[in-house]
Amino acid sequence: MSHSRLRYLCTVMGAFAVMIALAGCRHKPAPAPPTPPPAPAPAPTITLNADPTSIQAGQSSTLTWSSQNATKVELNGASVDLNGSQSVSPTESTDYEAVAYGANGQTASASAHVTVTQPPPPPAPAPAPQPSIQDLWNQNIKDAYFDFDKSNIRPDAQEALQADAEFLKQHPDVDFIIEGHCDERGSAEYNMGLGDRRANAVKDYLVQLGVDGSRIRTISYGKEKPFCTEHTEACWQKNRVGHLVLATPAQ
Amino acid sequence: MISRTFRRRVWLVLCALALGLAPFPVSAQQSVYIPITGAKKLRLALPDFKIGSADPAANSLAQTFDGVLWNDLYQSGLVEMVSKSFYPLQQPGTPTDLGGGALAAWSAAPTTAQRLVFGNVVVGNGALQVEGYLYDLTQPNKPFVLGKRYTDQPTPAAARVIAHEFADAIIAALGGGPGIAESKIVFISDRTGHKEVWMMDYDGANQQQLTHLDAICYSPRLSPDGSKVAFMELSSAGSRIRVLDLLTHRYARFPRLGGTNATPAWSPDGSKLAFSSSRTGDMEIYTINANGTGLRRLTYSPGVDIAPVWNPKTGAQIAFESDRTGLPQIYVMDADGTNQQRLTMSGYAVSPSWSPNGEALAFSWRRTGGGEGNGGAYDIYIWYLANRNYLQLTHNGERNDFPSWAPDGRHLVFAVGENESWQLFTILADGTSPAKLTTAGSNTMPNWSWH
Numbered sequence: 001m002s003h004s005r006l007r008y009l010c011t012v013m014g015a016f017a018v019m020i021a022l023a024g025c026r027h028k029p030a031p032a033p034p035t036p037p038p039a040p041a042p043a044p045t046i047t048l049n050a051d052p053t054s055i056q057a058g059q060s061s062t063l064t065w066s067s068q069n070a071t072k073v074e075l076n077g078a079s080v081d082l083n084g085s086q087s088v089s090p091t092e093s094t095d096y097e098a099v100a101y102g103a104n105g106q107t108a109s110a111s112a113h114v115t116v117t118q119p120p121p122p123p124a125p126a127p128a129p130q131p132s133i134q135d136l137w138n139q140n141i142k143d144a145y146f147d148f149d150k151s152n153i154r155p156d157a158q159e160a161l162q163a164d165a166e167f168l169k170q171h172p173d174v175d176f177i178i179e180g181h182c183d184e185r186g187s188a189e190y191n192m193g194l195g196d197r198r199a200n201a202v203k204d205y206l207v208q209l210g211v212d213g214s215r216i217r218t219i220s221y222g223k224e225k226p227f228c229t230e231h232t233e234a235c236w237q238k239n240r241v242g243h244l245v246l247a248t249p250a251q
Numbered sequence: 252m253i254s255r256t257f258r259r260r261v262w263l264v265l266c267a268l269a270l271g272l273a274p275f276p277v278s279a280q281q282s283v284y285i286p287i288t289g290a291k292k293l294r295l296a297l298p299d300f301k302i303g304s305a306d307p308a309a310n311s312l313a314q315t316f317d318g319v320l321w322n323d324l325y326q327s328g329l330v331e332m333v334s335k336s337f338y339p340l341q342q343p344g345t346p347t348d349l350g351g352g353a354l355a356a357w358s359a360a361p362t363t364a365q366r367l368v369f370g371n372v373v374v375g376n377g378a379l380q381v382e383g384y385l386y387d388l389t390q391p392n393k394p395f396v397l398g399k400r401y402t403d404q405p406t407p408a409a410a411r412v413i414a415h416e417f418a419d420a421i422i423a424a425l426g427g428g429p430g431i432a433e434s435k436i437v438f439i440s441d442r443t444g445h446k447e448v449w450m451m452d453y454d455g456a457n458q459q460q461l462t463h464l465d466a467i468c469y470s471p472r473l474s475p476d477g478s479k480v481a482f483m484e485l486s487s488a489g490s491r492i493r494v495l496d497l498l499t500h501r502y503a504r505f506p507r508l509g510g511t512n513a514t515p516a517w518s519p520d521g522s523k524l525a526f527s528s529s530r531t532g533d534m535e536i537y538t539i540n541a542n543g544t545g546l547r548r549l550t551y552s553p554g555v556d557i558a559p560v561w562n563p564k565t566g567a568q569i570a571f572e573s574d575r576t577g578l579p580q581i582y583v584m585d586a587d588g589t590n591q592q593r594l595t596m597s598g599y600a601v602s603p604s605w606s607p608n609g610e611a612l613a614f615s616w617r618r619t620g621g622g623e624g625n626g627g628a629y630d631i632y633i634w635y636l637a638n639r640n641y642l643q644l645t646h647n648g649e650r651n652d653f654p655s656w657a658p659d660g661r662h663l664v665f666a667v668g669e670n671e672s673w674q675l676f677t678i679l680a681d682g683t684s685p686a687k688l689t690t691a692g693s694n695t696m697p698n699w700s701w702h
Binding site (some may be wrong): 058149178186187188189191193194195196197200204218219220221222224 | 420467469470483485487489490508511513514527529532533534553555556557558572574577578579599601602617629652653695
């Protein structure tokens, strides 16, 4: 056993003896406490709340206060009950302060803030409803009419389709269908072909004017869906047509 | 088949022309208008079949049988039916009824028949039995030509079928080739409110609806074996070719090709369809295998090429209509698209149908003017390919369209525009014996079965 280990052991044993001696001291009786001083008069307290804290001009808010140990309460300088509530309708943002007075001249105070906002201006007159694409289509798009047994784009149809192309380029997200129609005369099977030629002639012309061909679907109805059913040239002319139809999203 | 009589007649007219006797203007294309003159036909007597049983059903069944047989023989175009008011009082039911001089009464005036068809109808034991005979009265010592016995259900439908079968047997015995009494016609009718495909017997009986698509159907064409019908269906999705199997009532798989697809036509072996498609932006003629594979483009001509029809005899040529020069005209080409030739040189010519023997085309033609912007008459013509002669079949001042040959080559069915509706008629290839087949709704685009 080394010399240092021996000294450590002696120190521990010595400390243990001191602890035992101290433990014996706790059993001595405690001294009597000193007599307390006389209680001072209690200080007043007060709370003040506004509900709601934010109103529009013309609306009202309720102030509620509650005091303790007060002999008198003033709200913004006016004497009020010690506890109570009051409705206020400030026209602009206002601070409210409640002061409680104690018996020996002590005071306490609390404040609340009511924010007053001005009512929103009357709503602006509703903007005119945006015309739907179908409305615009109906107002702007013109059909291309054809001579009998012909599928070439004649001058009046060129004019109509040039205006159509401008509209179509301004609405590049719109897909559409070109229907080819024929009048009631001639052979029904052949007119399926003639109607197809008319639809494709209109498509080709629009593509030439810069309209994206992938937006266009063509269909021939031959003489099956006439716009007019009288047996007159005026009526037949209405039926010899390349008719432009807005594609519904489903299509 | 064009009857030999008829070809002889054409030949006679050509002889007359050669002799400078042409009474008809010759057109710039050297086409000739060939008139029809009355031909001497065999006079055939057909007394009502004798009722050989007391069953009350026999009366009405015999009446049905007699009516259908009379009409079949009358419509055959081969014989002249001797009016019943000229018949002897005695009604033969069996060969023994014609013994002892009774036969001679039929060939004597006023009957003066050259052929006699007679027989009997018996209903008994839940069956209808019909016995029928054809006698050649110009051979009084050996008049028997044909004897047939049929047994079937005692129903009007069965009586009708027996009459058709017996009529075809008589027509074959008279040298008229295959009869058409059991043939069918498909067509388009709007009587339900939609243009659907319908089918009927050649005489207009048994009209039945085949499709229920609520769309617009066009151009039905029966396959050569009669088991399928190809047609065009037009809806807001576009027009496409459909193939309906008549046995299973199911639609065959067929590709959607894009654009307008119209006027299918079966090759004579049933393996291919020719049709018109604008899948490239212009209506051109294509062929495709019946199972939808092997699409092949035949024409490359700007304009409408439509309404193809195969030469049913050879399968080596296709006729079609094209407006590549203006108004539509009839063209013929080889089945691979080569050797395209224009036939008609004026007016407005549409809807070709090729005769069963391959020798003639029928089509609708307004020889001057015509077209969508030009009303007036369109007539059915027959155009003989060998010599470019043509024959006008209709003269009714109406719109006549969509001729289709019967398998016997002696008949055609076509549509006549009457006021606001179209109705179907059959007619002999010499322009005689028109018979109206339809009355309900508007009926058009008929196609006669191949057999």
